[in-house]
Structure formats: structure tokens, C-alpha cells
Amino acid sequence: MEWNTSNNNKRKMIVIYGGHFSNMPGFYEEVSSVLMKGTDWKVGTLDGFDDILYGGFGVFENNEEIELIWKESQKSRNDLGFDATRSFYQNKINQGKPFNIELIQQKLDELISGKGQTLFEILIEIIESHGNITLILD
Structure with missing residues (x-):
């Protein structure tokens, strides 16, 4: 700091x-x-x-x-990598509103397929x- x-x-x-x-x-x-x-x-x-x-x-x-x-x-890079990103998206999907679940599911699918960003x-x-x-x- x-x-x-x-x-x-x-x-x-x-x-x-x-x-x-x-x-x-x-x-x-x-x-x-x-x-x-x-x-x-x-x-x-x-x-x-x-x-x-x-x-x-x-x-x-x-x-x-x-x-x-x-x-x-x-x-x-490791801490905020694949696993953390998958959990980040999954938590938003589980929470539901106010999040755009379809968009977040798409981002999660892209991550899992190797095309999405961490x-x-x-x-x-x-x-x-x-x-x-x-x-x-x-």
C-alpha cells in the first residue's frame, strides 16, 4: 500500500x-x-x-x-483463475436477481469450454x- x-x-x-x-x-x-x-x-x-x-x-x-x-x-493469476472464476459465476447464478442469469451462464459455459476469461x-x-x-x- x-x-x-x-x-x-x-x-x-x-x-x-x-x-x-x-x-x-x-x-x-x-x-x-x-x-x-x-x-x-x-x-x-x-x-x-x-x-x-x-x-x-x-x-x-x-x-x-x-x-x-x-x-x-x-x-x-492463480488465485483469481479458473476455479475462482467458476465459483464467482456460480454464486451469481445461485443468487439470481438482480443478475442476468443467462449472460452469466453463457460466461460460465465459455470459461468451462476454455474460451472465457478468468x-x-x-x-x-x-x-x-x-x-x-x-x-x-x-
Whole structure:
């Protein structure tokens, strides 16, 4: 849980530690403590994670250049891999509303057939969709 401004590249450096979590609730806790330091708001969904990456209400401003370093990313790749993703989708299906069960079943089927994304891959895609954030998997 550290951030600083590096003089050589003018980007704020933010570090997420894969060793601090082993599941999605833990990931949300980690990014909440790192990205939302000093606020009352906590991340609890993929959409919420995407929202905070726009900046403006956490530790960085809208469109500010950020270097996001994900330490122990290989551990996270394993922790948030196939099994965790299958459980994530299955829990939503079991819960039912307000979730779109057909869409989630489709995503689960794609995962099982080897075509779908794991939670780790979804998180990477979300981060990389923000052009002001440079992701470094460590």
C-alpha cells in the first residue's frame, strides 16, 4: 500500500500487493485501501473497480498518468483463475436477481469450454482499458 510520484517519468506509482489477498473480496479490500485511501467508499464489484480507475475521487485525478504495479501478479493469476472464476459465476447464478442469469451462464459455459476469461484476465482488461494507466505485472 504505497504510492509516490517518481521524478523520472512524472507518473504517480501505485502498488497492489498480490500477497495481501487470495480472492475477489480480498482484491476489492486491497484496491480500496490503495486507491481509495482517505475516503469512505469501498470497491465491491467489477464495475466499481472500473469506476475508480477513472480517478477523481481517490488517490489520483481524472486522466492523471498512473503506473500501477501489481506485485506477486502470478500468485493473483492463480488465485483469481479458473476455479475462482467458476465459483464467482456460480454464486451469481445461485443468487439470481438482480443478475442476468443467462449472460452469466453463457460466461460460465465459455470459461468451462476454455474460451472465457478468468477473473484475473477480466481485471487486467479493465485496467488496460484506461489509457492513462500503465500496468506492470511484477
